[in-house]
Amino acid sequence: MVNTSRTSATDVHAHVWLPEVHDLVESHPGFLAFTDLELLRSGLESAAVSEKAFAERRPRLTDVGERLAVMDTSGIGVQVVSVVPTQYHTWTPAALAVEVAQTTNEGVARHCAQEPERLVGLGAVPLQHPEPAVECLEHAVLVCGLRGIQIPSHAWDAHTRASVELSDPRLDPLWRRAEELGAVVFLHPWGCTLDERLNRWYLSNSVGQPVEHAVALTHLIFGGVLDRFPRLRLIAAHGGGYLPTVLGRADHAWLHRAEARSCAQRPSAYLERLWFDSLVYAAQDLRNLVAAVGAERVLLGSDYPFDMGVTDPLDRLHAARLSAHQTTRIASANAAELDLIPRSAAERSTS
Numbered sequence: 001m002v003n004t005s006r007t008s009a010t011d012v013h014a015h016v017w018l019p020e021v022h023d024l025v026e027s028h029p030g031f032l033a034f035t036d037l038e039l040l041r042s043g044l045e046s047a048a049v050s051e052k053a054f055a056e057r058r059p060r061l062t063d064v065g066e067r068l069a070v071m072d073t074s075g076i077g078v079q080v081v082s083v084v085p086t087q088y089h090t091w092t093p094a095a096l097a098v099e100v101a102q103t104t105n106e107g108v109a110r111h112c113a114q115e116p117e118r119l120v121g122l123g124a125v126p127l128q129h130p131e132p133a134v135e136c137l138e139h140a141v142l143v144c145g146l147r148g149i150q151i152p153s154h155a156w157d158a159h160t161r162a163s164v165e166l167s168d169p170r171l172d173p174l175w176r177r178a179e180e181l182g183a184v185v186f187l188h189p190w191g192c193t194l195d196e197r198l199n200r201w202y203l204s205n206s207v208g209q210p211v212e213h214a215v216a217l218t219h220l221i222f223g224g225v226l227d228r229f230p231r232l233r234l235i236a237a238h239g240g241g242y243l244p245t246v247l248g249r250a251d252h253a254w255l256h257r258a259e260a261r262s263c264a265q266r267p268s269a270y271l272e273r274l275w276f277d278s279l280v281y282a283a284q285d286l287r288n289l290v291a292a293v294g295a296e297r298v299l300l301g302s303d304y305p306f307d308m309g310v311t312d313p314l315d316r317l318h319a320a321r322l323s324a325h326q327t328t329r330i331a332s333a334n335a336a337e338l339d340l341i342p343r344s345a346a347e348r349s350t351s
Contacts, residue, residue, distance in 0.1 A: 007075050009314050010335035012186070013237055013277045013301030014079040017061035018107035021087045024100055030091045038086070041191055041208075043199030053307055060305035064114040070305065071118065075314045077332075079304065080340050081112055082122040082150035085190030090128045090155040097126035101136040109144040117342050121146045122186050128155035130170035134177045141181050147340055148184030148233070153216035154193075163193070166216050167223025175229040184338055188237040189213055205308055213241025218250065221270045222262050230273060233338055237301060239280035244271060244292045275338070277301025278317060278330055279310065286320040295326035299334045 025031050039047050060066045061084065071079060083104050092100055105123035112119035123140025125133040140146045155164040164171070178185055192198055192208025213236055220226055220234070236243075250267040253260040263270070271293045279301040280286050290298055300317060303309025310316060317330055335341055 007314065008077045008332040009075060009300055010078040010080065010332050010341055011071075011076045011302045011304065011313060012080040012235060012299045012335055012340055013188075013279060013309075014067075014081050014304035015061060015084045015306070016081050016108060016111050017058065017084050018087060018104060018111075019062070020107055021083070021089070021100060021103050024096070024103055025089050025092065028092070028096065030093075034089065034091050037195075038191070041195055041199060042202075042204045043196075046199070046202045046204065049202075057305045064111065064119070067304075068115060068118065070311070074302070074312055076300075076302075078118055078120065078335070078341050080120050080122060080147070080186075080335070081108060082186055082188065083108060083124060085150075085152065085188050088124070088152050088155075088190060090126070090152060092126070092128075094126070094129045094132065097129050098132050098136060100124070101126050102139050105136070105140040105144040105146060109146060117344060120340060120342060122148050122150045122184065125149050125151065125174065126155075127151055127164055127171070128157055130164065130168065130174065133171065133174045137174060137177055137181070137183060141183050147338075148178070148186065150186040150188050152191075153187065153189035153212040165219045165223070167219035167225055172225075172228065175225060175232055178233070179229050179231045182233065182339065184340060185232065185234045186237065187213070187216060187234060189216065189241075209238055210241030213238060214243045217241075217243045217274070218267070221250075221267050222260065224263050226270050226273050227264045232273075233275070235275040235277060235299060235338075237277050237279065237303070239278065239285070239289050240274070240276045240293075244276060245288050247271070247292075272297065275299060275334070278313065279303055281310065281316075283316070283320040286316070287322070290320075290322060290326060290330075295322065295329045296334060298330045299338075299340075300331055 089100050101124045108121035112121040123146040125136040137149055140149055157164050189209050189212030192212050198204045198208050247268040254266050275297050277299050278286055280289055300313050302313040
């Protein structure tokens with residue numbers, strides 16, 4: 001059943017495409033290598049389907065009127081908007097990477113400013129260059145008025161020829177500043193490092209994204225990031241992928257392998273320090289997620305407007321038949337507590 005009345009429901013997983021970011025990078029020599037890697041990972045068939053789908057959905061990614069119409073149809077009161085992950089451009093050298101991040105921050109802010117009563121935004125930082133990442137976070141939050149940042153599951157450091165994982169100590173200043181600002185960090189992977197092993201049947205997304213979540217979140221846990229920064233407000237898209245409901249194996253390793261005892265508590269204990277969106281598709285899977293992490297740690301998510309997203313996130317939440325309290329927490333209350341609603345709405349709710 002499609003919900004046609006606007007509610008206080010907040011969708012924390014929605015995207016915008018920014019042509020100004022594309023204009024920045026398309027003539028750079030590294031852009032061709034980036035597109036070649038995208039093709040390697042997705043395969044020719046999926047790349048063709050995605051190109052057609054993007055052309056069809058571009059108005060919903062750029063036009064606020066189109067966005068609001070879809071929100072109204074699905075009963076969504078507020079969207080939290082972040083750039084499409086294909087525009088991370090983690091391959092960019094330092095100066096260009098900062099320009100990409102700041103252009104992203106400004107573009108998201110402009111988009112949301114067209115309807116500030118219903119749209120809030122998340123910005124970007126260059127994870128592949130940890131040194132200016134704090135500056136870009138501050139630009140997003142303090143200059144552009146965004147509520148935090150969206151990050152990939154890892155980035156590529158061209159100087160060291162190695163992956164920058166979320167456990168990298170060079171990122172500690174970023175996590176520290178995010179804590180200080182109360183900024184949300186939205187983890188949304190793009191591009192699975194299994195590469196051509198997943199380039200058929202759209203496995204690059206259906207399998208690759210959950211894999212990347214599991215790896216990235218495990219780095220945060222085993223790398224001690226959540227021990228060092230217990231107030232970090234990190235939301236994992238796609239229900240956290242494979243991680244939340246299969247941490248028993250990680251707990252077993254932590255208990256029985258000395259080299260795995262790198263975090264202060266068993267891995268499953270850290271679920272109460274993370275948040276997850278509800279985009280797990282099936283009612284039973286949502287119930288399983290809530291059983292694993294608690295309703296206080298789940299927020300509504302749709303992945304607007306992509307075909308791996310859903311057009312009825314609120315209806316799917318109701319279909320899970322959770323308690324009224326749990327449903328309210330997921331639909332709106334948790335987002336409000338994380339400051340992911342328009343400030344005027346927050347003021348009304350406390351007056």
